[in-house]
Amino acid sequence: MLFIFQNNLIFTWIYEEDFQSTPVLITRSEIELLSLYEKELSCVENDSFQPIFHNHYLTLKLNLILMGKNHENYFKSDSQKEIDCLKITCLKNSKTINDFHSICHIYLNFSVIILNFTEVRLIFLSKNSSCLLSLTNTSDIISLDIHQMFLVDDKFRFTYQWSNFDQGKLFSWSQWPLTMKYLNSNINNLSKNKNQASKLNFSFFQCFSIDILIHSTSQELFIREQEAVSYWLDLQNNASINKKISNRSNNSIKPRRLVPFEIAKNNRICSEKFQNWILNYQKWHENISSTINNRSMTFEEQFQRIIELDVRFLIYEKYPTGIADRIIHMISTYLVALLTNRLFIFDKNWSEFIDTMQSSLNYQPEFVVPWLSQFDIIKKNLSLNIQKNLTIRKYSFSFDRYMKDYDYEKHFRERILIFRSHTGAVIHTIKSNSSIYRKFLTMDLKMNPENIFGCLYHSLFTYRLSALIKRVPLISSNNSLGHSPQQILQTLLSPRFFPIGIQIRAGDGTMTWKQVSSNGITILKKFENFFTCSQQIININKKLYRETNQIPIIFLLSDDIEIRQAALKRWKFSLECFYSIENKCQSNNSDLNILTNSNPVFHVTYAKDRIFAFQLGIFDNFLLSLCEQHIISTNSGFGRLATFASLKLRNIYSLSLNEQPSCQNQSLPLAISGYHWSGI
Template identity: 70%
Template sequence: MITIKKRLYQVTKIQCIISSIIFLLAFLLIFHNDLQIKWIVDASFQSAPSVRMKRSAIELLSLYEEALSHREKSSFQPMFHNHYLSLELNLTSMIKDYWNYSKDVSKNKIDHVKITCLKSSKTMKDFHPICHIYLNFRLNIFNLKEVSFIFLSQNSSCPLSLKNTSDTISVDIHGMFLADDKFRFTYQWWSFDHEKLFSWSQWPLTISCLSSCLNRNQRQPSKLPLTFFQCSSINTLIHSTSRELFIREQEAVSYWLDLQNRASINRNVFDKNNVSTKPRRLAPFEIAKNNQVCPQKFQNWILNYQKWHENISFSICNRSMTFEEQFQRIIELDVRFLIYAKSTTGIADRMIHFITTYLVALLTNRFFIFDKKWPEFIDVMQSSLNYQPNIVIPWLSQLSSIKKNLSLSIQNNLTIKAHRFLTERYKNDYDYDKDFPERILIFKGHTGGVIHTIKSNSSIYRKLLTIDLEMNTENIFGCLYNSLFTYRLSQLIKRFPLNSSNQQLGHSSQQILQTLLSPRFFPIGIQIRVGDETMIQANSISDEENLEKFKNFFTCSEDFIYMNENLFRKTNQIPIIFLLSDDLQIRRAALKRCELSLECFLLSRNKCQSNNSHLQILANSNPVLHISHTNNSMLAFQLGIFDSFLFSLYKQHIITTKSRFGRFTVFASLKQRNVYSLNVGEQSSCHNQSSSLATIGYLRLGI
């Protein structure tokens, strides 16, 4: 019996051991599989954020474009800027609105729309009507889908000015309003039963509104309805100063640039090269906010001038005042004006003279006003100042005839002088208060004087600029430039569209922008200026001859890359060349030989290695226009000013000595580093041959 029990115990023990082994193996197998599953899940979650981040950035950029398109098609857009109220009506959209609500389908008739302006203030919280505007139209109804408007006349219960084109009607309501005032607007067609409240799109979009639209878009991926941007729809208008608009525009552009950078990121390559934590490259206006670049004393100086400019604008620009009353106020406040008149030459000449005149206004405490005959500039750039001469000094064009009917005292105090600067300006000293004592000054020219004003030992402004404001030759032009105006987001969106197609040769505007923003690359900018004639008529030189003619520019870039091999290896950056030229043929010839590949642009793994012996060219293959030699000055300015924006993003610049476009952009970029300035066909090496900004600031008509 004992033997049986012992044997039974041994068998049972063996079975337990076997069962334990089986259980352990099963456990290990399951745990191993679980580890594999967990690793796969973790890996997918590690890569998913970058994928989601890129996808959401692309969707947000797309939403920006949709919102801009929606805004531009809206029938009504009011503005309450610098205490003035203006309205803009889109006739095409008004036709659609009329057709949707009209009950009268007679083919030809005259109808009118009544627009009522309602105001609320600190003392009167309720909105009450302050103006009724009646616009009369002839309507031609051709069929159920086609209706046309012909504007006939207007009358109103308040003083106003009206301008109309075939597509729009612009209304400026006379009188100045307080910053605390708020407005609403209603409209009613004669054939409508009741009034409707106008609403319009807020611009730029807020980040919270964009996020809301993105969430809705992810839940509803079908075509966006018109009500999709409801979060941007507002019906109450509040006041904004030029500086507030300026800051708002810069903040929106910064966020849009962030999205452009995120939309191009390939996280795997970034992680591999340890650059995932590096921020994108900053635009010059962002660099200018750094106190180490534009000192706080300088920024305070600019801010004080902007506040003074705003206060004076409010004090002297009331449209309800007669001209004589306005002149009297100007004399009482001892306001002196400096008016910038643009030249008929290129963009660089205009911008250099612009910034030089702005500096004079700051140094002499004159009220700075821009040239009203440059509409393309106003459309593309947002200023920090209230610059509009038609609002600030509407009497200027009639001053000579108006003065005859004024008192002798006022006539003697309204002195005016238009002065054209000669080519020697960039190396001459001026005492602007002594040399130009007139109350109203108009500066004409195309030369610069910024660098000489701060560098000349005999300049009476040198101490103020260098000691009191802590400025120098490297930063003064760029700090002035970026304090005065900034790029409008709407124009950037149009120039760098999300759906820009890949070109057979060269790169799209968005590919160039995203590459320049990426910390993965070290961009070197080459600017080759051939001549105005190349923008009017193409030359017949072969690609080989072209490349040989401008060989020194490419050799210089190779020299620079060779001298900085250790830097590129240490930072794990790939040097690339952005080629900017007025000559289309040299850009195309360079692209054919060494174009930056799409794989490199996309940062695909193992497709974009740093190869310092082979240049990688980034450029577009589209023709450019000279603003003085084309009927399409708007497009010419857009192409030129945004090329300068791209060129300003580069870390190192190689420019043509005789070209002011390259020099103006270098100074505006605030890179504050030496540049390489070359002549066409020059055989000199670029090894330690760079020039300081102080030196190139005196080249060819100055900066």
């Protein structure tokens, strides 16, 4: 993709996804394009129907609240009706059949309740279907899983018909994530409507809907999500340039700072042999998970196939602590699955993670091992031969995990393993002289303690664009003391700045009970070693900053809101510096430039809204991973997680409370830091 800047316009060459079409020249402002993303995401969230065709299986999701809202005029026109039936027809075609033909009729009966003629409530009663399917129902969502394996070339359409409709209507749903093809098409349509090339508004915006469903694997969704995030970050970076520069040329534009998952694609960071190893496992995982999960088979038939194929499982179970503990344990478990060729499955009780992160694996238990939650009951009714071959055991790991060598083939023999822990063992597995896996990881895969964790992390999951957009809205309600999420993100992406990340762990108590407000000077004094260390780092590297024309800034994270508020009052990074054309604020200013928000922090274990707490935590960790240098709390996993995931591959500074800092030439190697606290 090529950006050409001229006056106040941006001309963008956008290529079709298949790279076979002629490039089309469009004229758009990045800010308007970002607005398009927000509007399209709103459309997605208001879809009452969402079909999913992943890994050879078809699932239909119906949102009853939105369905009642979208069809309220139909229901209110016949307010005496208490029971209504919805008929859904699945239509399929393939390469060998040109037209769509019906393969399944699904009948859903609802009780319709009209509340004060302003709201329609649908209560599911029963189903009937011409095809074999299973149905799960919450108060809001109906999920229909069709028990038939389809081909990757199959395509689907869906019609719906309420009881007194004369004929069926075609279902449509919103396209997400946005593709280059869609952006190109949508903007060209807007251009025709307005007959203006230089300044378009989105008052004519309509949700972009599709009505044909095609197949996607988990790996394809993973790649698509990363590509969409990369382009959205390009827009964020160029939007900030728009604000700073009115007259510009090609020479004035510098590439934005790469985010960690983009760095991980570099074979010099994550070796080609490592990436091939991961790719082979992903292909095997996809093939096996589809083979053993034929929804038309009985559980006994599934177990028999598992035994015949000698499939072994490793199931991750999260620990009820913080985000870092959970993810560090996940990556360690994932590594074991890779080393032992076990099918890696995820904890079903952490839905907020799946909603926020896109995985490269089909690892959700309800799709791969639906029998797991009732395994003990099912096993009793199986043949003795199957019972004998379906051994299962749960293992819990403590702090010795990251200091102890394991032979996972010798000591963990059960077919189904469940690992539970709050510690990590990736660094020890590759670094220990007595580790039986060290030679394979270092000599064969060409990996090392500095890159192994980050490369594993970014091969398994990536930040969903939808979750990222929600954290970085164009219009922010952020208070005046701190910086908005968009200001923070755009600053960290800008190559004009050298961001130093500081993570201060004051303790979970700062998030679980109301503190008595303390004096800002007192609290900064308590943690001054972190700020002194950052100033020493800046002093040591002044020559580097001048040569690279970069401005050192401090991105501050802390679980204590008062630390951030006090730091902002004393050293707040000026947005005048951010928007200035020249690096005027790079002069002999000895003050720190603090970049942070001043909003409360919520712990995932204690927060009332744990989904929101998790979303905020993941976003903060993502921002911290963009920093070039890290100063973290020794007794905390949160900062260490971001540091290892950042793939900056440089020493860090690890400090304890009240420790006298001497950060001059006394940085800590990552391999040593990986053994601190609960390990990596």
